[in-house]
Amino acid sequence: MKNKIITFGEIMLRLTPENNDRFVQCHSFEAVYGGGEANTAVSLSNFGVDCAYVTKLPENGIGQSAVNSLRQYGVDISNIVRGGEQIGIYFLEKKTSQRPSNVVYNRSGSAIALATDADFDWDKIFEGVTWFHFSGITPAISDNLAGICLKACKIAKEKNITVSCDLNYRSKLWSGEKANEVMSEICKYVDICIANEDDAVGIFQINPGPEVANRNEYIAEELMKRFPFKMVASVWRTEKSITTFELQAMVYTDGRAYYSKPYYMDILDYIGAGDAYCAGLIYAYIQNYEPQKMVEFANAASCLKHTVSGDFNLVTADEVYRLAFSESGNEVQR
Structure with a gap:
């Protein structure tokens, strides 16, 4: 369906x-x-x-x-x-x-x-x-x-x-x-x-x-x-310095907690980052990702929102996936 x-x-x-x-x-x-x-x-x-x-x-x-x-x-x-x-x-x-x-x-x-x-x-x-x-x-x-x-x-x-x-x-x-x-x-x-x-x-x-x-x-x-x-x-930010924040997330299901890897980031606009996490979680859930993969994807979606001005998270699922699971990092996409 x-x-x-x-x-x-x-x-x-x-x-x-x-x-x-x-x-x-x-x-x-x-x-x-x-x-x-x-x-x-x-x-x-x-x-x-x-x-x-x-x-x-x-x-x-x-x-x-x-x-x-x-x-x-x-x-x-x-x-x-x-x-x-x-x-x-x-x-x-x-x-x-x-x-x-x-x-x-x-x-x-x-x-x-x-x-x-x-x-x-x-x-x-x-x-x-x-x-x-x-x-x-x-x-x-x-x-x-x-x-x-x-x-x-x-x-x-x-x-x-x-x-x-x-x-x-x-x-x-x-x-x-x-x-x-x-x-x-x-x-x-x-x-x-x-x-x-x-x-x-x-x-x-x-x-x-x-x-x-x-x-x-x-x-x-x-x-x-x-x-x-x-x-x-859940997803949370921890202030590491005046300009640097750590972002990490967790999902808890079937009696077990799964934690994402953290991201250390500067923030352009934090409004909507929690909503981006929700969207990432819903997307990962309907894609039938297992919990660890789910929390990694959702946290990466929230991380990218901090780089986008305005309330909306204007990124694609492929961009989130690359951040969450690729080792190429933030190199220029050619």
Whole structure:
């Protein structure tokens, strides 16, 4: 059976001061579109996977521009609902040297935030679909969306569709208590969970103590005790110097952890790196890669995203494969 993947969430307009300026000093912004599940959809489409994105966007020029940003990379936009008055916006100050990144959201009252259950016919949307992906950001946007996500997951499970969720806890969107309440119900229907330590602590208060050596394994084991996950995956960055980071990933399945090799890298743009990891993981899973090969591919996808400006990971599956498994490194491709 041919794989078809649905991702569901909010695509936003991202505004970033040019030249790494601060908000208070900038006079112009770089404008691109992005959002967790949209980023994952674009990555999968670039990998050659049949992928559709579901959201709600206003019927105006900005909404259409967001749709076009997906269409140009081959994402199926036929199930995008039109309505509402505005698109969500986020402002980003990029991390520079010791100055951390800073995000300011302007998404209250966006088209997707005001969406209702009647906007999405999941029986129709899920026709011929084999995989459904969303993140914890989506149910955090509004109570309506929390209910819509739960309904979508229930229908997906009834149809034997694989469900994956990137927990992606955002404290600026909801409290840990609210996230725990909502995600504890939704996760009953999730097969593959992507979660880092911040997600586990912020949502489920799974906090490995300082005596725990393998923290990611501990988190995966604790999550699998609570929920019927088939796999828990994670990716993390470790700062080695002001400009150099180590990137590594893990998948945990069938009682065993598999770790990727690390990459040491400079970062052009880190936004969307976790979404690139999700796409790499989904792609490797549907290609029936064994777990070690799966985590290597997914980590390499995330690594390459750090070299691409904007939210979308504009690389091919062949490029990811070469990084993950070729000994040629980053030599010129001729």
